[in-house]
Amino acid sequence: MPELSVIVHGPDTRGHLAELLDSLAARPLPDAEVIVAAVGDWARETAAGHAPETVVLPLPDGTGDAAARAAGATRATGRWLHFVHAADGLPAGTVRTVAERAAELPDTVDVLLLDHVRSTWRTAGTRPADGRLLARAGRAELALDDAADLLRLTPLLGTRVLRADFWRAHEERLTTDDDEAYTAYAALLTARRVACLNQVGYDHRVPRPESLPPVTAEERYALVDRYEALLALAQDRAAARTVLYDVMVRDLLRTFAREDMPEPVAREFFRRAALAAVRHRPPGHHRPGGLEGVRRGLLEEGAYTKYRAFQAANRTRRAARAAVRTRKRRLGAKLRDQQYRRALGRRVDPDLAVFSAYWDRGVACNPAAIAAELARRAPWIHPVWVVTKDNAPLLPPGTDHVVPGTRRYWEVLATAKYLTSNVNFPNAVVKRPDAIHLQTHHGTPLKRMGLDQMRHPTAAQGMDFAALLARVDKWDYSVSANSHSTRMWQRAYPSRYTSLDYGYPRNDVYYRARAADVRAVRDRLGIAPGRTAVLYAPTHRDYEAGWTPRLDLAALADRLGDDTVLLVRAHYFYDTPAALTGLRRTGRIIDVSAYDPVEELCLAADALVTDYSSIMFDYANLDRPIVIYADDWETYATTRGVYFDLTAEAPGQVARTQEDLAEVFASGAWRDEAAAKARAAFRRRFCEYDDGRAAERVVRRVFLGESERALPPVVPVADRTPAPTPEEATA
Incomplete structure (x- = not known):
């Protein structure tokens, strides 16, 4: 029995079916099957080209979506069903990820919820707000009464x-209509x-409204009927009913305000919506x-007439406010x-240097190390940091x-001789001929x-590549940690800057x-002598809206035992995760998401567990064990697109499941000879220029x-001595 049956259903009205089936065929899986409930000749002919790997169920033209789904489900043999419209x-x-997640779930879970993107005839891959709700829910198995806000997710069966x-137990209820x-x-x-x-896990393609048949009056009124039927299902569930009522009223008001209905239809729709709002409150x-x-x-x-007058007055008020704001x-x-x-008309100040890190978050990363070295070697050069208003109180005392x-921000950017950042300065910043722009980057890729993201729409969402290249053209120097980075920066950011290797x-x-x-550092973190500290530092995922721990951290801490403490650091894109609030009280898990600098966390850790974060390249300098957790x-x-296969060229052991990860530590494989050999090869490749004198150079x-x-030559990797391990430091 396969774990997952992907049931593709419906007519091929917009010609996307071939693309969908091609993507499925490109990554066949032993634990998934694909069934096409093909409605009409076009869909049947397209699907036939993918047989016998794909099971094709020809259905006559005019077969509704509900009937097509039911036909596909009847043929399916998988433990889970994923309905995908043609x-x-x-x-x-997606198929691998969903199948692996579904395999973890017990039979008490009936529905697995996914995030999605929305594509239209004008845009591709737009993220709705659903991801935040999913991230808040985490990976726990929930009763809807305890997570009623999930009813606010976009209602897509996919x-x-x-x-x-x-x-099968509820098929009649789930196939009542289309x-x-x-x-x-x-x-x-x-x-x-x-x-x-x-x-x-789903790309919802929204057709241009003008390409669809006009919406009839009865179809408008059916929206009210839908919610009344759903509220009947939630009759005895107070939390779900309250959320669903709120969703209904908002949807009905939005439809009334935004859809261009004929006057008689609009009046009748409003009347029915009003009755439903009162009846089900x-x-x-x-x-x-x-x-x-x-409005409610x-x-x-x-009050239809009053509501229309309110709408008109509100439009006038919004227009006036918008005009004032624009002015x-x-x-x-x-x-x-x-x-x-x-x-910009003033002379460039040769003794003024501007620094910025991580979109103006504060004193950090390569710019901070350079500024510290600059203070030792050229104290006459005055540093000024660009920092957001919210982060300014966190600066070290005395930081200009x-x-x-x-006003002063623009003045220092206009007159500074040196501008250093690990990201980029704003587009409006002018590159003066006698100023120097130093790009330090903030990780090995x-x-x-850069330009390599163009083929990956999820990663490239919202990026203006022309503006990116305009910023890159301002760089004079680009700092690199290894020849791999040097080549990738030249490819991703093609321009005339000089690479500082x-x-x-x-x-x-x-x-x-x-x-x-x-x-x-270990004392500051509260790590007792003799305890093994494992730093868990996952990276950001472009296809996730918020950070959800991919590990059951409490269970992992239990498996690792009392002698091990987990240092958990969420990616800086996210707020401190609520999921860690209860866990950190146990003493075996320390939330270090807000701890800076991260380099101190690395010094404190006996081992690193990460997925695809660039922290692995930095931590490898310490020549301590690294375990890759690559579940997705x-x-x-x-x-996202990658430059090499990490699972084949890892700096240590690779785990694909939580059980694998726990076993890596339980068996000692995390620090065995094979792990050391892999780490040595990784260090030779990616710690190539890091020898402790980079800032000086x-x-x-x-x-x-x-x-x-x-400049001092780079010391070969084999001749370097990293900082002592925690075990060595306490010996």
């Missing part, structure tokens, strides 16, 4: 993977328990405040532009800084970067720290103008 798509790696036995949204909601309301997968339910509360009040009154914005931009232009957008300044500490430094490698590699070459020949 007009939609599946992101690469984002609900159903257990086959659950489908209203997919009803079926998507009904599946949740009927399920005993649900689980979430905070990854994009939960006891004690309070309207929201503000304009939304006014008018709806419940059935203020233009005046502000004009003033800032004038100030900046005046500053500017807040983006302020495993994932594709000196190592990453932030990694100097891994060769300069002493035993006392290691002990001091295929999805990550295909969606950068400062002497860029800020002091010394020649390349005058």
Whole structure:
């Protein structure tokens, strides 16, 4: 029995079926089957080209979606069913990811919820807000009464993977008509328990409205009927009913306001919506405040004429406010532009250096290491950090800084001789001929970067590649930690800058720290002597809206035992995860998501567990064990794009499941001879220029103008001595 049956259903009206089936055939899996319930000749002929690997069920023209789904489900043999409309798509790696997640779930879970992207005739891969709800729910198995907000997810059946036995037990309810949204909601309301997968597993393609038949009056009124039927399903479930009522009222009001209905249809729709709003209002339910509360009040009154007048007045008010905001914005931009232009007329200050790290988050990374070395070797050069208003209070005492957008901000950017960043300065920054722009980057690239992201829409979403190249053209120097990075930067960011193959300044500490430094960091973190500290540092995923621990951290801590403490660091893109709040009270898990600098965490850790984060390349300098947890490698590699196969060229052991990971530590494989051999090869390749003197080289070459020949040569990897391990530091 396969774990998953992918049931593709419907007519091939927009010609996407071949593309969908090609993507499925490109990655066949032994634990999944594909069944095409092909409606009409076009779909049948397209699907026939993929037989016998694909099971084809020819269905006559006019067969509805519900009947097509039912036909496919009847033929399916998988434990789980994933219904995919022929007009939609599946992101690469989805089938494997869904099958692996579904295999973990017990028979008490009836529905697995996925994230999705939305594509239209104008845009591709737009992320809705669903991911945040899924991230908040985590990976636990939930009863809907305990997670009723999941009813706010976009009602797409393709984002609900159903257990086959659950489908068969409730097939009549789930195939009442062709209203997919009803079926998507009904599946949740009927399920005993649900689980979430905070990854994009569906591409919903929305056709241009003008390409569809006009919406009839009865189809408009059917929206009200849908919610009334769903509320009947939630009759005895207070939490679900309250959320569903809120969803209904918002949807009905949005439809009334945005859809261009003929006047008689609009009046009747409003009347039916008003009756439903009053009839199904939960006891004690309070309207929201503000304009939304006014709208709901008018709806419940059935005050059609008043509501139309309110709409007109609101449109007028919004237009007036927008005009005022636009005028203020233009005046502000004009003033800032004038100030900046005046500053650009001044001479460049040869003793002024501007630093920025991680989109103005504070003193960190390679810029911080360079600034510290600059203070030792050229104290006459004055550093100014660009830091956001929120992060300014966190700066070290006495740090001179500017807040983006302020008058002094533009003045220092216009007059500084040196501009150093590990990302990029804004597009508006002018590259003066006698100023120097130093790009330090903030990691060795495993994932594709820059122009290489163009072929990966999920990763490239919202990127302006022309503007990116304009920023790259301002670089004078690009810092590199290894020849792999040098080649990838030249490919991803093609321009005339000079590559400084000196190592990453932030990694100097891994060769300069002493035993006392290691002990001091562990003391600050509360790690008792003799305990093994494992740093877990996963990376950001473009196909996830929020951070959900991919490991059951409590279970892992239990398997590792009392002598091991987990240091858990979420990616800086996310807030401190709520999932860690309870776990850190146990003493075996320490949340270090907000701890800076990360280099100190590495010094404190006996081993690193990561997935695809560039921290692995930095940590390898310490020559300590690294374990790769690659549970979604295929999805990550295909969606984000990668430069090499990490699973084949890893710096140590590779685990694909939590059980594998626990066994790696339990068996001692994390630090055995095979792991050491893999790490040695990895260090030779990716720690090529890191020897503890990178910051010195950068400062002497860029800020002091010394020649390349005058700089200290890079010490070979075999001749370096990293900082002592925690065990050595306490010996």
